[in-house]
Amino acid sequence: MKKGANSGEIHNLSMYGQKYLWILPDWTQGSWGANSLPSSCKAENIMTAIEGSVSLAVETLSSSRIRGISGRTAQEYEKEYNERRRxxxxxxxxxxxxxxxxxWVIAKVLSRVMETVKFRERYSIHRNFTVTDEEMERMILEAMDKINFFGVTVCT
Structure with missing residues (x-):
């Protein structure tokens, strides 16, 4: 099936029923109001196509009370996010x-790369050295590989 196929196409192709199990993110079903459907889709066809589907909720913020890299918990972060958004x-x-x-990952990686460059500049016999694109790429990848912190999202 082509990428981006919608439930109207699923119905037209008869790709529903006992032989099929559709796993849908939970936010998709809330966006299927009658006014948001393409003109080629009928609400009853969509309901038929998704009958028996499984809807998965994604927990995006951690429920842990651990203070992360920012110094706050996910709950404190969410409260501030909602206040600023409002x-x-x-x-x-x-x-x-x-x-x-x-x-935070980008900030930590760039900070680590800058420390590496400063260290090399300080202890190198060549004071005015340049870093090639390949060296920079390697330093960024190495720094990303070493980044490890508690953030506000769920980690597994």
């Missing part, structure tokens, strides 16, 4: 915690 009248996304933790 103040600025911004929409919400379920995956904001991943963006937050990803930003």
């Amino acid at each position: 103040l600025k009248n911004l929409g919400a996304t379920k995956f904001h915690g991943f963006a937050y933790d990803g930003t």
Whole structure:
């Protein structure tokens, strides 16, 4: 089946029933209102196609009370996120915690690379050396491999 196929196509191709099990993220079903359907999709066809499907909820923020790299728990982070979002009248996304933790990864990697470069510059016999793109790529990959911290998202 082609990528991005929707439940209307699933129904038209008869890819539903006892021979099929569709596993859907929980946020998809809430977005299937009658007004949001393509004109080629009928609500009853969609309901027929998803009958018996499994819906999975994704826990995006940790339930742990451990203070992470930012010095706060996931619950404290979420409270601040929601307050700032409301103040600025911004929409919400379920995956904001991943963006937050990803930003911490980038910051930690760049910090580690800068420390490595400073160390090399300080103790190198060549004071004005340059770092090639290949060396920079290697340093970034090495730093990423060593990054390990508690963030606000669920880790397994």
